[in-house]
Amino acid sequence: MTIRAGVAGWPIAHSLSPAIHGAWIRAAGLDADYTAFGPETETQFRDLVGQVRQGSLRGLNVTAPWKEVALALADEVSDTARACGSANLLWQDKGVLRADSTDGHGLMAALAEQAPALQGPGRVAVVLGAGGAARAAVHALGQVFAEVWIINRTPARAEALIAAVQPHTSARLTSSHAVSDAALIVNALSVPPEVDLTALSPGAVLMDMTYRPLMTGFLSAVSERGHTVVDGLAMLIGQARPSFATLFGLATPDIDVRAEALRVLGEPT
Known part of the structure; x- marks a missing residue:
């Protein structure tokens, strides 16, 4: 069954996270999908988090403006996320909604x-x-x-x-x-x-x-x-590595993911 995950924030069209995680997914040969979700309101964000609770989504990276809301919605919070007062990663683990901060x-x-x-x-x-x-x-x-x-x-x-x-x-x-x-x-x-x-x-x-x-x-x-x-x-890729490991259960493949991100950005590699 396809593993579904993604990134949630507003606005979200600019996000490179799908390109980065997508490159790793392809390199690892995973049956997985990583999508940019655009919940514009807190109600829409809470509904999306509900899909994580229900298991239809493996988890979410979270960007502005929902990082503090993400922390508040979690059942279990890492020491790092608690210390930061915000979370950029939510996932469900045996019925428990967990939050962490990899920023x-x-x-x-x-x-x-x-x-x-x-x-x-x-x-x-x-x-x-x-x-x-x-x-x-x-x-x-x-x-x-x-x-x-x-x-x-x-x-x-x-x-x-x-x-x-x-x-x-x-x-x-x-x-x-x-x-x-x-x-x-x-x-x-x-x-x-x-x-x-x-x-x-x-x-x-x-x-x-x-x-x-x-x-x-x-x-x-x-x-x-x-x-x-x-x-x-460099920071985006750095925070994505532990997120990928949590969401998909394996270390990031050894590929030049920065080159893929630069290609999407239209920047020289």
Whole structure:
């Protein structure tokens, strides 16, 4: 019987997850299907999660704006998802709806791949934004960096993030002027960030979670100034690997899935 899984979010048409998981499914020779679902309302998302509970869907990756709702709907929550205050993976296990967050894993995998010289101990990381992906970033970075600072236009949302990741992660709200102290700046906003590039320390690494386009204006600007940059596609693939293992029960095949994703994006490989 065909294993059915997918990704849920709104908007969803831009998602590369079906291309990535589809490439692995074909390489593994699985009888499986991974679909982009577009629940626009919370009611529609809850109905989709109901299909996971009933077993007609093996599970779902979850993207904005449903990550926090996904966490609330689960019966059992991983320590990581609880610490993040959001979940990007839901699946049914012997009648139990489980939730996890693999975004932090993806972020750290991307940094290891594209900024291997970056060192966290004793240093500061700055996260721009306070949504579900930002929560996962703050939690993951807090395990490596001495401090994680959050810059967000709405202070109340940032304070909610800080409350969610406590006591697992030490984080605090800061102003946009604090980037000069950062060894790493991660853009978790869906819009171009407002950062004074002249204030960056010379060795600062910049990451953008967005992958359409692959080289965002933010990354292009800092790359031209000589900074190491990390793209959102590396993070997307990094978080997809443990998701695939959970949803389909085997490790990802050893193929160049980034090349397939770049082909779909229309980017040079």
